[in-house]
Amino acid sequence: MDMITPEPRPAWIAGRPEQGASTLTVRHPYDGSEVATVAVPGPEQVERAVAAAVSVAKEFRRSPAHTRANALEHVSRRLAERAEEIAEVITAENGKPLKWAAAEVNRAVSVFRIAAEEARRFSGDLQRLDSDPSGEGRLAITRRIPRGPVLGIAPFNFPLNLVAHKVAPSLAVGAPIIIKPAPRTPLSALILGEILAETDLPEGAFSVLPLGNEETAALVADPRLPVVSFTGSGPVGWSLADAAPRKHVVLELGGNAAAVVLRDWPDPEGAAQRIATFGNYQAGQSCIAVQRVIVEREVADELLPALLEAVQAQRTGDPYDTTVDVGPVVDEAAAERI
Template sequence: MKMFCAGQWQDTTQTINVTNSFDQSIIDTIPRGSSEDVTNAVTVLEQGARIMKAMTPYDRSLILQKVSELMLERSEDLARTISLEEGKVLAESQVETMRSAEVIRLSGEEARRMTGEMIPLEGNAGGKNKLGFTLRVPCGIVAAITPFNFPLNLVCHKVGPAIAAGNAILLKPASDTPLSALKLTEILLEAGLPPEAIACITGPGGEIGQAICTEPRIRKISFTGSYEVGAKICEMAGMKRVTMELGSNSPVVIMDDADLEKAATAITMAGYANAGQVCISAQRILTSSAIKTDFVDLLKSKVESLTTGNQLDESTKIGPMVRETDAARVEEWVNEAISQGARLVSGGERQGAIYTPTILDETRPEMLVVKDEIFGPAVALSYFDDVNEAITMANDTTYGLAAGIFTQDVDRAMKFARQVDSGNIHINWSSQWRADAMPYGGLKHSGTGKEGPKYAIHEMSEEKMVVMHLAD
């Protein structure tokens, strides 16, 4: 596929292969964009930002509504594209496609609800005959840098609100999974988005990312990815507005009064969906010592029923990881934990980019599988004696994106909710659950700002204060 830059579809001399990680077959080739392409794109996007600002929220909402409809019409092709380039099983890609269309629809609805507020200036000394209100206005040009693991939905979470707020947008998709974003760009243009208002530049993240961060005409950057890259973006971005959706190593607490069947089912989904390549995957499974054996046996039986293989095969539950090097890293971390005393309950085998669903028991805080983000199909079990110890263990991390607890005790549940440092808290579910309309974002090294169309629109617009000085 070509990339869309400076108002037109373009090729470049150098290209990048997009491959299927299951069999290494080449799906397509994409242009290898450069910093010069960013400069050229932004020059046209400046005009696009003026067009979008002048467009009424109603008209922007109509475009987004049309985009959502076209996505649903092409859902089969979009889902297959996601599976081919990312490696997730087709059933998960179909869910992602439906959610992505919903995000665009919600963004269109929220475009119609952009509003400021009345400020009661007459309630202040010297405020007589002063009428105050705020206006929300577009940032101008928004840059969206997106990851591989949800190559359509996380793109939509940035593109939809950016357009709804009246911005032009520069999209930089992950080099491993650019095809979904390019197909979305085609749909956006077909739905009536002005060609000056969008660019989708493919190529190396380092060069293009640096060009985006240092380009003074870009006002806002929305990034989803690792903490290390996010920190570098913030250093380079200067006075730009930023939203950072970063990593995690989510804790899930299983109390002694938990519904073990429900907990084991949720962990089996949350620890291994998309081969564990989800920011809010359940990773640290903190379990009451009182139910240790029962829970491990139950979880083992469920996890061992997960089949691995070709992501396009309907019988496959876990597809390949996006790169073989990522599977090799997971293998290395698991083997290191075993050498440090962890017990392998299940899995622990690799074939190319496929890593079997793995359970590690008796893990400790200093192990990589506990203290860092494994981003693969493995969970690490450790144990506690009471809820206070569980909360301390849950907070023993630099991350704070999502956490869950299973308990029938409302006091324990609320103590967990109040004291655990996490942007998303789940009671009687795992860490991995997200409604696209809700405010979503992390604490600590898991990022800054919120996503979800309503909240992202706020992040992608700016506030102006208006004071009318009225005559007596």
């Protein structure tokens, strides 16, 4: 599949496409071929994106729920309509097998649909106060107000859905968001920017900025972005929290997922198949991939050969082949580290 375009894919600055001060090249992890070039915004463009998010924050948080819900529903529909195209882009930039890329798009469709539903429900709480005599006849109303613009830093392993996990809730509650996609996999986030630009969201409600580490660190430190949402490795996540002690920092870090097989489980071969699949389906590059298996001794002798057979049956190769189960890791550096 030829993903190359004549000029760099634009970044999204306050909801508008712009070429950048420089470019980065996205390569297909399977064979190293060039997939596309992407615009990298310069300092002036980054400043405009932040300033726009700050300037629209009060207006956006006061916007009617139906406006935000309609925008999110539009994104959900358009992701579904472009599902095949977007799945191919995910495979091109990330290397995951096409069948898993398609599953990721479907998950993102659901994320935006659910966020649209929550936009209509998001309000507050009614609390009775007559637990004390002085509170008889009184009620307390708690309202929920967005903290302000969000900086979302996304990883490479789910380049669409983990961006969706940050964008959809932020827009649902009326918080502008600046997304910094992983530099190895920015294309899915940029397509999401295209779709968001089709909505009636106000200018400044979103930006998609493919940036390097130094520029990202400056955004983490910027006091105008009071919320930082990061998904990625533990060391990087905790360093971000340390760098922004007065901000609300939301971290989704690495896992140590265990599968437990007990002697009363009726289908040990089925358990072996699921463990083999979900220990390898993302080439192991997932915080919820199976990393250890705990087995009761009584069934260990039965499970082990079934698990070995199931792992050996996992097909590797070109991720565009729909029969392939396990694609490449994201780049050569990751392979060397492993």
